[in-house]
Amino acid sequence: xxxxxxxxxxxxxxxxxxxxxxxxxxxxxxxxxxxxxxxxxxxxxxxxxxxxxxxxxxxxxxxxxxxxxxxxxxxxxxxxxxxxxxxxxxxxxxxxxxxxxxxxxxxxxxxxxxxxxxxxxxxxxxxxxxxxxxxxxxxxxxxxxxxxxxxxxxxxxxxxxxxxxxxxxxxxxxxxxxxxxxxxxxxxxx
Amino acid sequence: xxxxxxxxxxxxxxxxxxxxxxxxxxxxxxxxxxxxxxxxxxxxxxxxxxxxxxxxxxxxxxxxxxxxxxxxxxxxxxxxxxxxxxxxxxxxxxxxxxxxxxxxxxxxxxxxxxxxxxxxxxxxxxxxxxxxxxxxxxxxxxxxxxxxxxxxxxxxxxxxxxxxxxxxxxxxxxxxxxxxxxxxxxxxxxxxxxxxxxxxxxxx
Numbered sequence: 001x002x003x004x005x006x007x008x009x010x011x012x013x014x015x016x017x018x019x020x021x022x023x024x025x026x027x028x029x030x031x032x033x034x035x036x037x038x039x040x041x042x043x044x045x046x047x048x049x050x051x052x053x054x055x056x057x058x059x060x061x062x063x064x065x066x067x068x069x070x071x072x073x074x075x076x077x078x079x080x081x082x083x084x085x086x087x088x089x090x091x092x093x094x095x096x097x098x099x100x101x102x103x104x105x106x107x108x109x110x111x112x113x114x115x116x117x118x119x120x121x122x123x124x125x126x127x128x129x130x131x132x133x134x135x136x137x138x139x140x141x142x143x144x145x146x147x148x149x150x151x152x153x154x155x156x157x158x159x160x161x162x163x164x165x166x167x168x169x170x171x172x173x174x175x176x177x178x179x180x181x182x183x184x185x186x187x188x189x190x
Numbered sequence: 191x192x193x194x195x196x197x198x199x200x201x202x203x204x205x206x207x208x209x210x211x212x213x214x215x216x217x218x219x220x221x222x223x224x225x226x227x228x229x230x231x232x233x234x235x236x237x238x239x240x241x242x243x244x245x246x247x248x249x250x251x252x253x254x255x256x257x258x259x260x261x262x263x264x265x266x267x268x269x270x271x272x273x274x275x276x277x278x279x280x281x282x283x284x285x286x287x288x289x290x291x292x293x294x295x296x297x298x299x300x301x302x303x304x305x306x307x308x309x310x311x312x313x314x315x316x317x318x319x320x321x322x323x324x325x326x327x328x329x330x331x332x333x334x335x336x337x338x339x340x341x342x343x344x345x346x347x348x349x350x351x352x353x354x355x356x357x358x359x360x361x362x363x364x365x366x367x368x369x370x371x372x373x374x375x376x377x378x379x380x381x382x383x384x385x386x387x388x389x390x391x392x393x394x
Contacts, residue, residue: 020218022210025202032217039225044304047232051297060286067282068275075275078257082265089265098268106272110279117280121287125294132298136305143306 055130057122064118065111072107079103228303235296240289248285252278255331263341264334277330355379 022028079099083089091099202210256274264270361382362371372380 019208019211020214022207022214025206025210028210028214032214035221039221040304043225043229044232044301047236047297047304048301050236051294051301054294054297057290060283060290063286064279064283067279067286071278071282072275074278075271078274079265079271082260085260086262086265089262091266095266095268099271102269103271103275106269106275109272110276113276114279114283118283118287121283121290125287125291128291129294129298132294132302136298136302139302140305 051129052133055126055133057126057129060118060122060125061115064114068107068111068114072103072110075106076100076103228300231296232300232304235293235300238293240293241286244285244289245282246285248281249278252281256334261338261341263337267337270334273330273333357381 083091083096252274256277355378358379358381359377362377363382371377
């Protein structure tokens with residue numbers, strides 16, 4: 001076996017003396033193809049199914065509801081701290097109440113507007129996911145059809161070769177029979 | 191007459207054998223080295239919390255923009271808190287949306303690679319770091335700026351008025367107020383005019 005030792009950085013030694021022996025490339029190729037597909041099923045089929053299911057995801061919309069309420073609460077607390085920081089900020093009770101009402105109104109508007117925005121974004125992301133999945137699916141379809149086409153063409157070629165060989169064999173046998181018959185006629189002077 | 195075909199004449203050449211061996215070795219190496227990497231990427235794409243990062247960043251952006259310097263003007267504003275809540279909620283949606291989009295792109299990349307297609311280079315973190323400002327945040331920021339500018343302008347005008355008023359008041363002679371002198375507001379807005387100078391000017 002050819003030995004091509006190479007040294008990288010004085011540490012790693014790589015050589016070709018331990019290359020795997022491939023006595024039957026066709027079988028090796030068949031084994032690798034099968035193994036690759038089994039690995040794909042084991043490692044990625046579940047992932048693929050989860051991703052396909054994610055085209056109906058609603059996590060953004062669900063999150064938007066929580067966000068609107070949470071952010072109103074945070075803003076109210078900030079407002080309260082600032083009012084305390086400025087010793088009441090010279091606000092009358094009526095002004096404070098109006099601030100509270102404005103915050104409540106804003107909260108409701110946030111909820112409505114936030115849900116609408118989240119809906120649009122969610123739809124956009126889901127549709128992009130769907131489009132990307134379709135692209136991948138097209139690739140899968142194309143390669144599987146190509147594989148089947150190759151297998152079918154090879155089967156057809158084999159079939160044709162078999163018929164040709166049979167025809168050739170018949171022709172040979174007939175030729176041989178005719179030759180033998182001719183030789184017999186000549187030999188026996190029939 | 192030609193001789194019978196020999197089996198050994200149809201065997202693979204040395205170069206073919208080496209080529210097949212190298213290919214097999216490369217394939218094994220790929221399976222051992224890159225296979226686990228793709229599985230790692232698969233796990234990252236499913237489990238990585240890009241959303242938390244993006245939402246945290248979005249919240250920080252909002253709070254830095256709108257609450258970094260608390261002012262009395264903003265505190266007294268009726269709709270300040272409502273604007274803040276609106277901007278923050280919109281930024282949160284924006285952050286969540288971009289994180290989800292990044293996650294999906296990465297997952298699609300992994301699946302595409304697993305399915306034998308080239309994966310697109312993904313930059314989920316970079317995308318999360320570039321959360322664009324939402325309309326609500328810009329509006330709230332602009333509103334706050336206007337409110338602050340108005341307050342500053344009022345302060346400037348008030349300051350100038352007070353300064354000039356003080357000068358006007360100081361221009362009047364101290365001591366007993368003369369009968370012909372204007373009242374406090376009059377003195378505040380009108381500088382002292384010496385009656386003698388006024389008379390001279392009238393004579394001229």
